[in-house]
Amino acid sequence: MEAGTTLVAVFDEQSEARQALDALRTAGFAGSKARLAARDDAQERTASQPPRDESFGDKVAHFFGFGEQHEATYAEAVRRGSCVLTVDAADEAEAERAMDIIERYRPVDIDERQAQWRQSGWQPSLSQGGEATLPVVEEQLQVGKREVQRGGIRVISRTVDTPVEQTVSLREERASVERRPADRAASPADDAFKEQSFEVRETAEEAVVGKTARVVEDVVIGKESSTRDKTIQDTVRKTDVEVEQLGQGARSGQQPRRYGGQERRRSSAGYNGMERRTV
Numbered sequence: 234m235e236a237g238t239t240l241v242a243v244f245d246e247q248s249e250a251r252q253a254l255d256a257l258r259t260a261g262f263a264g265s266k267a268r269l270a271a272r273d274d275a276q277e278r279t280a281s282q283p284p285r286d287e288s289f290g291d292k293v294a295h296f297f298g299f300g301e302q303h304e305a306t307y308a309e310a311v312r313r314g315s316c317v318l319t320v321d322a323a324d325e326a327e328a329e330r331a332m333d334i335i336e337r338y339r340p341v342d343i344d345e346r347q348a349q350w351r352q353s354g355w356q357p358s359l360s361q362g363g364e365a366t367l368p369v370v371e372e373q374l375q376v377g378k379r380e381v382q383r384g385g386i387r388v389i390s391r392t393v394d395t396p397v398e399q400t401v402s403l404r405e406e407r408a409s410v411e412r413r414p415a416d417r418a419a420s421p422a423d424d425a426f427k428e429q430s431f432e433v434r435e436t437a438e439e440a441v442v443g444k445t446a447r448v449v450e451d452v453v454i455g456k457e458s459s460t461r462d463k464t465i466q467d468t469v470r471k472t473d474v475e476v477e478q479l480g481q482g483a484r485s486g487q488q489p490r491r492y493g494g495q496e497r498r499r500s501s502a503g504y505n506g507m508e509r510r511t512v
Contacts (some may be wrong), residue, residue: 238328240320242340243310247271250316253338257320260334266321267331272311305357306347315341354472372469388454405437 244250250269257267307317318335322328419425 238322238325240322240328240331240335241307242318242335243307243343243346244316244318244338244340245314246339247316249338250318253318253335253340256334256337257331260330262320262331267318269316269318270311271316272314306343309350309355309357310343310346369472369474371471374465374467374469376465388452401440403438403440406435408433408435
């Protein structure tokens with residue numbers, strides 16, 4: 234007798250998931266073979282059962298019968314608002330037919346989605362004896378200094394011609410000859426009939442211009458330094474890890490009904506996000 238196969242697909246849009254479910258049922262997959270659940274469905278189903286101290290992942294696992302290996306993945310998908318569709322196929326041909334129907338409604342690639350969750354810090358639940366490392370990252374504020382250019386001054390020395398004027402008094406001497414009428418007897422002092430000559434030099438002052446250079450001011454070029462205190466305000470991030478106690482059922486060793494056989498998937502080249510398991 235050929236073992237049956239179970240297909241599991243995840244949809245982001247509930248409308249597309251329900252369209253896939255309707256198409257499966259139209260194709261002959263009865264309600265017991267094709268099941269769809271979202272977050273509200275899993276909560277309503279477990280609410281109708283006797284009270285149990287269990288996590289949300291336990292509730293999803295009980296709803297679908299997922300094994301421990303896949304419980305965390307599909308529980309996380311449902312918790313994040315996605316819909317999970319499972320189909321029980323009697324043989325390989327029926328599984329292929331169900332897969333062709335599901336592929337029309339754009340199921341997500343669960344492996345790619347898991348990788349995105351892990352990048353944002355999600356870690357799946359661990360089996361007994363397992364171990365995972367969750368780094369606690371804390372940012373530290375580091376304030377340093379750097380020198381930047383903020384302008385300055387440029388001092389240029391050039392020669393400027395400025396008109397000036399000054400008044401000076403100049404003296405001149407001119408020779409003059411004046412004839413005065415006289416009527417007196419000649420005396421020995423008059424040196425009568427003696428040849429004589431006289432010279433009178435004329436003088437004059439003229440302006441003499443000279444220039445002298447004198448230092449009248451010193452321009453001192455330098456820099457003055459000062460210090461000031463500046464308070465830097467910013468925010469730093471730190472990983473905050475919360476540890477929640479899960480339900481008693483998970484610790485007491487009670488295990489829900491699980492799928493048994495080996496998981497089978499399509500090759501990665503044609504994989505579209507659906508799980509296939511043999512039961």
